[in-house]
Amino acid sequence: MNKLLILLAAALLLVWASCQRPSTPAAASEPAPTPAGQVLRQYRRHLTALDSAVAGLRRAVATGQPAARQRQAFLAARLAWKRVELLAEYYSPSTAKALNGPALGEVEEFDQQQRVRAPEGLQVLETYFYPALYAPDRRPEVLEQLALVRSSLLGLRHAATSLTLTDRHVFDAARLEVFRVMTLGIPGFDTPASPGAVAEAAAALATVQATVAPYRAGLPAPTATRLDSLFRATLGYLHHHPDAARFDRLTFLARYAHPLSQQLWATQQALGIAAFPETRALRADAPSLFAPDVFEPAAFAPSTTERPTPAQVALGRQLFFDPVLSGNGGRSCASCHQPARAFTDGQARSVAFGGQGAVARNAPTLLNAALQRTQFHDGRVSFLEDQAAAVLANPTEMHGSMAAAARLLTRSPAYRAAFARAFDTAPAAPVQEAQLKTALATYLRSLVRLNSPFDRYLRGEATALSPAAQRGANVFLGKAKCATCHFLPLFNGTVPPGFERTENEVLGTLAAPNRLRLDADPGRAGTTGIRWQEHAFKTPTLRNIALTAPYMHQGTYRTLAEVVEFYNQGGGAGRGLAVPNQTLPPDPLHLTPREKQDLLAFLHALTDTTGLHQETPRRLPSFPAEMARLNQRPVGGRY
Template sequence: MAGFPTVSAKKPVAFLMWFSLVLFFFNLLFSAYKTETATARVTSAVKAKFLQDLEILQAKAAALETQLLLLQKNQSQLLPAQQAFLEVKKAYKRTEYLTEYLDPDLAKKLNGAPIPKVVISDADYLALDQKEPLFITLPPEGLQVLEELLYAEEKPDTAEAYRLAHLISETATNLKTNLLHQPLTDKQILESAREEMLRLMTIGITGFDAPAAGHEIELAYIALEPLLEVVEFYEKAGSGKATITAKNAREKLQKTAQYLHQNPDFDTFDRVHFLRTFADPAYAALNQLQREILINSGAENQIIKPVNDLASSLFSEDFLHTAYYAKQDRKDQNPQQIVLGKMLFFDPVLSSNNLRSCASCHNPQKAFSDGEIQSVAFNEKGTVSRNSPTLLNAIFATAYFWDSRAGFLEDQIPEVVKKTDELHSNYEEIVAKLAQSAEYKKLFKQAFKEQGKNTLHATTVNRALSAYLRSLVSLNSPFDQFMRRETETLNASAIRGANLFMGKAACATCHFAPIFNGTVPPRFLESETEVLGVTANADFTHPTLDADPGRAGVVKTEVFQGAFKTPTVRNIALTAPYMHNGAFKTLEEVVEFYDLGGGAGLGLNVPNQTLPADKLELTAQEKLDLIAFMKSLTDATYEKEAPLKLPLFTERSDLNNRPVGGRY
C-alpha cells in the first residue's frame, strides 16, 4: 500500500538550523539598517542646527558691522558696539566645535590669536647656514584682535574696527557657503564634540581667547551647549547600549554645564574642582560614546594622531601618542631600540674626545637638564650659548631647540653631534668606533632586525636615540595622580596655585595642559614661541634686555625678535636656572618677572612682546601658591635612569674605562 513519503529526522533539524541562520542575518541586517537610519537622523539634525547657528552668527556679525559704521560716523557710542561684539562672540561659540573641526583655517580668521602669523614656505632646518627659509607675515584678524581694539583704554581706531568686523562678517558668510552642501558624519560630529570638550578644559576656562572683554566662563558654558544637544540627539535616536552610553554622557555634560553656569566669576572659578569632578569625567563619557557609535558603524579611526582616543582622562599618562611626533618609527615603541638608545645617550663615545655624552648636559637627577646657566662647552672651553632644557616630555612638540629650528627630535640630534661646542663629532667617526664593540653590534642587530646585515649606520644611531628620548614621558606627578582621582589629597597651596596658573596669573594661556608646554590644544599639532622680553639677569630695578635674537636668528623677521619656544613647566623644581639664558636662579625670580609684565612691563623696548605687559598684581601668598603648584608637577620616575655600565669594546680597551654619562 502506497503511503506518505518518509521524512528523515535530520531534515527538520537542518531546516531549523538553516532558518535560524537566515533569521540571524536578517536581524543583523535590520539592526544595522536601524542603526544607520538612527545615526542618519542624528547627523541630519545636527547639521540643520549647525546651519541655523551659522545664520545667527551671520546676522550678529552684520549687526556689529552696522554698529561700528555708526561709531565711525560718530552717530553712536562705544557701548552698543561692545554689546554687539559680545553677541557675535557668543554666536561664534555655539558654532565653534564644528567650525574648528571642519574648517580650521576659516576658524582662525574668525577667532585667531591677536598676533601676526609668519608662514614659512620653504625651510630647510638642517642646512640653515646655507639656505634661509622663505616666509610671509600675515597681519592678525578676527574676534580677538577686534576685542583688543574695542576694549582698549584709548579710543579705538574705528576705521580699523569696522574693517575687521567686515572681514568677520565675510568669513562667517563664506563658512556657511562652504559647509551648506557638505555632508556630516558621526565621526566628524563626535570627534568635534570631544575636541571642543578638550578646548574648553585647556583654553576655554583660562581666558585664552578672551584678551580684554571677559565673560570667559559664560563663553565656555555657551560652547558646551551644542555638545549637550548632540548627545541628546544620539540618546533619543539610539537603542540598547548606545542609548545608555549617550545618557551617561548627557548627565555628565549637564553637571559640567551647571557648574559653569553657577560659577561665572573668572577669578574665583575653581578650575581644579571643575576639571577633576565634572569636565574630565564628561570627557571620558564622550570618549566612550564615540567608541560605541563608531565601532557600531564601522568608522572607528585607525590613523595615529596626537590625542589617544582610548585615554579616559586629560591627565592620563597615555593621553598623547608619542608615535605621532616621531619623524620615523611612527608606531608602538620598540623596547630594544629604547635600550640601545639609552646606552648611546649615556655613552661619551659619541663625542670626539670620548669624554662627553648627551647626559653631560641632560642629567636625569636634574630632570635631564644640568643646573648650569649655560652648559659647559666641548673640552671645557667656555659655555654653549643657551641653557640646557629638560628632555622629559620633550617628544610632545613639533619644534625643537630654543629657537624652534628643528621640526623633529631626529633633526635635532645631528646638530648636537656635529656642533663644535657640543659633541664635536661626526657620524663616520661614531659608527667606526661603535663597530669595534661586539656588544654594540649585537644591540644594533637586535634593535633593527628589519635592516638586514647593515644595522649600524648614522640613521640607526639617530633612530635609537630618538626612541629613547620618546620614552621619557613624565606624567605621574602628585598633581596628575590627584587629577586622575587616584588620590584624594593634594597640598592646598598647590591647588590654589593650579587655579591661579589656569586663571588670574594667565600662565596656562601659553603653558597648556596637560603637558604644560607650548603645544596648542585641542589637537596638539603646533608648538608656539613667545616673546617675553627676557632680561639679561634678575635685576628688575635696572633691567637690561637679553641680546639673543631667538627665532629671529633663524627666520629673520622682527616678529620673531626675542621669540623662544615655550618649554614645559613640568619638573621645573629640578631644572634651575631658568629661561633660555639661565637668567633666573629661582622660581621666585621667574614668578616676579611675569608678575611685572615681562620686559615691556619693566619698561624695556619690546614692541613685539606677546606676553601682556600689564602687571598681574599677585599677592605674596599667590606667588607662593604658584610655586607650590609648579613643584607638584615633579615626577621623580627618572632620577636613577642612568645604566649601571656601558658596552665593552673588544678592539679598543682604552675606551673601557669611560664613565657612564661622561666626565663633564
C-alpha cells in the first residue's frame, strides 16, 4: 500500500514538474499570427481595456469622486469605446448601438402596446455628466446605466471569441470606420453634449492605423510611405486642434480624411485585396465618400440583382412626362416635379387634381430621392415603385391607376415597342403594371446628382466654395449641428456609413411662420398609429435646397432664412410649444447674423443641376389614328 502511494506521489510530481517546464520550444514552433490574426488580437485587448475603463467610471461614480474626476473617467471610457468601434460596428451592430446609440426613446412599429423603449449606453451616460453633473440622488440611475453598458460589453467580448477575420474584412471595416469618423464623429453625432469629438476621432483613426499596420510589410515602398504620411498628417492635425468648438471640420475633411480614405483604397488595391462584390448602398469599391459614383441606387431597389438598362431609363423618362397616365389625361408626374425647380413645383402644397384645393403635403425634390430607404414625407413606403403606384392612384394627385394606364399604353404601338425594348419581350406583348412601375422607378433612380460646388471642393477644387460658403460649412458641421440629422454626403436622414436606415425627426413645425401653433399633420403616426411618432417626418435631403422653396412638409416657410431661424430657436419646443417627443434639441443655437449668412451661402453651394435642361423629352410616343386626340397632349401635361 505504501509502495502504491509512493508511486502515485511520484507520478503526480512528474505531472507537476512537466507543467512547470518552459514552453518556449512549443511556442517557437507556432506560426506567427497572420495580419488579420494580429488585428483580432488587438481588438480583444481593446475590449478588455474598454471593460476596465467602464469599471473605472463605475468606481468614480459609486465613490462620489469630484465632478472633474468623474468626467475624466467618462471621457476615458468614450476613448476606449472608439478603439473597439471599428470591429464592433462591423460585426455586432446591434450591440454597438446599445453601447453607443442616440439617447432617444424608440417604439417598435410592430409593438401594439406602443411601449417606449428607453435608450441606453454611453450617449445616455453623457447626459449625466454634461452640460452639468447629475444630482446626487440620481446616482443609482447612473450606476444602472453602467450596469447595462457592462452587460452589452460582455456580449461583445463573447462574440469576439468566435470571430474569424479575413484581409478583405479588415480593410472593408477600416475604410468604413474612416467614413464613420467623417460623417458621425466629427459632426458630433455621438458626442452631442461632451467636448470629446476631436479626441475621439483621433482615437478611432489611430485604431485604423494600427489595424492596417500589420499589412505594411507587403506594400510597395511608395504606397507605404504615402499611407504613413497621411496618417501622420491627419492625426497631427487632430492633436494640434483639440477644441471641438473651434475645429475646422471642412479643412479636416478636404485635406486629411478624404485623401486618407482614398489612400486606404489604394493600399488595399496594392495588396491585391479585392472589394466585396455584393450590391451595397455605399459601393465597396468606391475610392472615397465623395466620389461621383460612390452610391449604387440599385441597392435601394426591391431587387439588387437586376441592373437598370438605358432603354428602361429612357422609357421611364417618357412616362414621367406623359399626362396620359393620369385619370383625365392632363397631369403628368412632371406637373408637380419640374426639372427647372429641382423636380419640385414652387408651391407650398401642390394644386390638387382638377384644380380644386391642394394636396396634403409639399412636393419634395426627386433629385437623389433614390438614395433613401423610405419614400413620402411620412416614409410610408420603401421603394420608388410603390411610390409611383401610390401617386398615380391618389385621387388628389393623378387620380388614375397602374392597371388603367397599362391598358391604355398597350394601345400605342410606339409604347409597346418601347416596352419590348426595355424588358426584352415580344413586340406585341401587352404592357404590364409591373413593367410600368419599374420603368418609372428606374428613371427616378437615374436622377442622382452629386456634383455640387461642395463635392468639387472636397475633391480638390479649391475655388469651388466661396469663403462665406467655407465658413458656412463649418457652421453646418459644427455649431448649428445640422449634420447630426442631415448626414454627409447625402445631406438627408439616411444613416452612414451603412446607409441602411432613413431617420424620421420631430421638429415641432409651426402651422404658420408667425403663429405659435403646432402643425396638425400627424406625420408618421398617421401611418403607424404610434403616438410617439406624432409629427415625425422623414429627414429630407438638403441638396438643391436653394431651388426647392417653400420648405417643410407643408411649405410653412418661404425662404431658407426663415428655416435657419426656426432651427436657431430650437424648433417648436424652443419656441415654447409642448412637443414632448421632439427629437430636435430645443436649446437655441445662438447663431450670429454672420453665421446665419454663411450657413445660407453653404446651403446654396449644395446645388447641382447638371443636365436638368435635358430631362424633358421633345415628344411623346404616338397613339393610333382612332386615338388621335391623345397625340396633341403636351409634354409634361398641364398644371
